[in-house]
Amino acid sequence: MKCFYLIFTLLVIELAIAQVTPNSLFQNNMVLQRNQPIAVFGKAVSEKTVEIIFKNKLYSAKVKDGYWKVFLDESEAGGPFTLTIRGNNEIVIKNILVGEVWLCSGQSNMEMPVKGNKGQPINGSNLAILKSGNSKIRFFKVGRKTASKPLETCEGEWSLAIPSTVKDFSATAYFYGKLLQETLGVPIGLISSSWGGTPAEAWTPKEVLDTDLKEFTHWKTDMSLPQKLPSQLYNGMIHPLKPYTIKGVIWYQGEANKTYHQSYTKLFSSMIKSWRTKWNQGDFPFYFVQIAPLAWGGVDQAFLREKQLRTMLTVPKTGMAVTLDIGEEFCIHPAEKQKVGERLALWALAKDYGFEDIQFSGPVYKSIKVKEGKVTVEFDYAPNGVTNFGKEMSGFQVAGDDKIFHEAEVKITKGILEVWSKNVSNPIAVRYGWDAWINGSIFNTAGLPASSFRSDDWEE
Template identity: 45%
Template sequence: MKKTHPIIGFVLILILPLALHSQTKLPTFFSDHMVLQQNEEVAIWGWDDAGKKINIEGSWGQKATTKTDGSGKWETRLQTPSAGGPYTLTISGNDEIQLQDVMIGEVWICSGQSNMQMTLNGYGNQPIFDAGDAILYANQSGIRMYTGARKASVEAMTDMEGTWQVSSTKNAPGFSAAAYFFGRVLEDVLEVPVGLIITSWGGSKVEAWMDKKSLRKSNVNEFPNEVPEKAPNHAPTLLYNGMIKPLVPFTAKGFLWYQGESNVSNADEYTQLFSDMITLWRSDFQNPDMPFYFVEIAPYNYGGRNSSFLREAQLQTMLQLPNTGMAGTMDLGNCTNIHPGNKKDVGRRLALWALSQTYGLEGFQYSGPVYHSMKKTDDHKIILSFDHAGNGLSTFGQPLKGFEIAGKDGNFVPAEATIGRNAQVTVWSSQVSNPQVVRYGFSNCPEATLYNMEKLPAPSFRTDFK
């Protein structure tokens, strides 16, 4: 048996405790160039030795002290000031970590599938409109974006791969286009730094972003024991575990969501699933009223599946669940491309919801016209009334299209329609003598041209929805 040299053994005795000594660690989204939510007690956490005292200090003048638990995890809250920076954030335990170039501003968590994931670079031959100018002027923006790696997991993860990047002509091409255009509007109007955390996976189903408890409410009771090789982004719970749980409970102003295309086949379940997911996330992030703004899926040819039922489910979520809002896209779709290129208007319309309903700005409309009620006339017509149309309705020079009407037999035919006063539309057809029901934009890829005066489009709807 070979003996260890006594000097080497003595050195090992000295350095072994150091080798076993834990390092102070932080999740990847606590790093240089990050953005923290302004005027909040923001959550900060990490790991160290069990029972270790942890000191946190922001160069804006706030401090906090905590201690790790038996597993080495620590978490505390630190008060942030009004928007500004750059600051440093220092965390001291076994090691001292100093985060540089930390900004204080507005933070939004952005999730969903490929239309959220899609960067300013576009997809191959599928471009993002106005991306060239967005990239060209990216050096003039203070936006920071953290893009989390796609990760499916059976167990809840505690960290994720990703880095914060500052807006620049070099970095912006890899930024989520919808989120970036949203952030630019917020930045321009509020004049504050904006942080955007992107955690999205193309083609993902809503079930993948939920936990077992919330899924069981919709009678989803089969869950994977391992990550499947095929379509892990469809499997229940796997993206929630790998791409949401690591962020909990990061302090953010709200959520943005761009998903639904992969759930067209089970649209009848989507309102419940989607609502339960929103409630779950709000609970996880310790804010039951956290704003949640999402994008209506745009017109596209789904073959034999009618996507208007999914859009209807999205609309019902907005109408039923407080502090939610839907950015309309009936005029932005592409019947042959599920990735419409106009993400600039998507981002702008999401920002209108946030600026009005979250930040309290007034004097502008933030939603397209939403069907409110109907009444029948003596001359065999139906008059429709709308919310979010206080200044009236318009087609902006196009023919008014998208309406269908049916009698008691339920056979819908294309309808004539005119815009009247008081945000009303009159609908009729010479083929229907006793009209009962009207629907609008109720197909995969309709010509639908109804807007309010702020040129925000009406979502698809049917008057007999129950």
């Protein structure tokens, strides 16, 4: 009898171990990406093949080194659907929708929930939460996790948008997805993977830092804060998500890198490229938020904003939402997260969803012309010229050959911006918002603010 129980116990243990398990993103209520091959993947212990059934079609995936992956046929938006995964066991995933899936990542300004946090509000949050019920918007919040090596799974679950879930979800991501869903009319899936106070190198694969950025040696090494260490968050919170089929990424980060901004354009560009390479979906869109003005932090903030702007101008299929007009002088977490999310969504709607008649970027510095002591500033992304919408215009400086900047006077005439100073008879350079704090006052006629900029490249 003891022998029987021993054999029975061993069989139970073997059956428990010998199971196929999908990646942790594959759960009830999930959203799959429409109009692209859909990656389904996971682990298997003893199986040689795994069967997947979706929309009445059978797929077979070979198991290699304990892992399996298969791509389902492209699907139009819709649902709900059921996905069945079979090995020695069977897993049935229900209430699946097909629509648009976006990964939302960064530091605290992406992590900040709709309800606000510790005395820091989100404008309009109460009514947004009240009206948030929408079964076509769904979230997956990746659990915080650091790791010294890339992981294959993460913690989290898919939730439908209702007040009790929306209030604790990323405000920027929610307002982004909300505008997409209202405009496109299809299901939206938002995967939030963010952690406050974290630098971009923590979200970048180790091999990229060791090759593309090996000349930089200033990465943080404080072992008491593993979330700030190189590659730790890529390993624990991004790598487990790939190659889940997504439409693209939105990103809100930068404050943690401002004191060593010199490497940021290269670092950020390499990070974007590495994520695209890891997903193997081509150059998916990557839209990000320029950090907002803040009274403390010095001119490093202006340099960091410039590095972000350079990334947009040099990396394909990227876009930047400017926040120069909605910063808060003494709070690093601006309350206008709805405007942030919606400005990001304008990029996606214009560039990825065919809404070609809208403005999606604020004015971006193009060039200057000097005539009779006055500087005319020309912008891209301002087809009807620029305006101040009645705000007091400030933050402009001009300099001559001596490279000493003086506060400038400003005038807009029929959309054309002129800048000058009585202290500079022959100006050769102009700057706007080149400081820690500025209340942005230059917009295109669509109401989108201009980025801070400088026409010079002088070393400080």
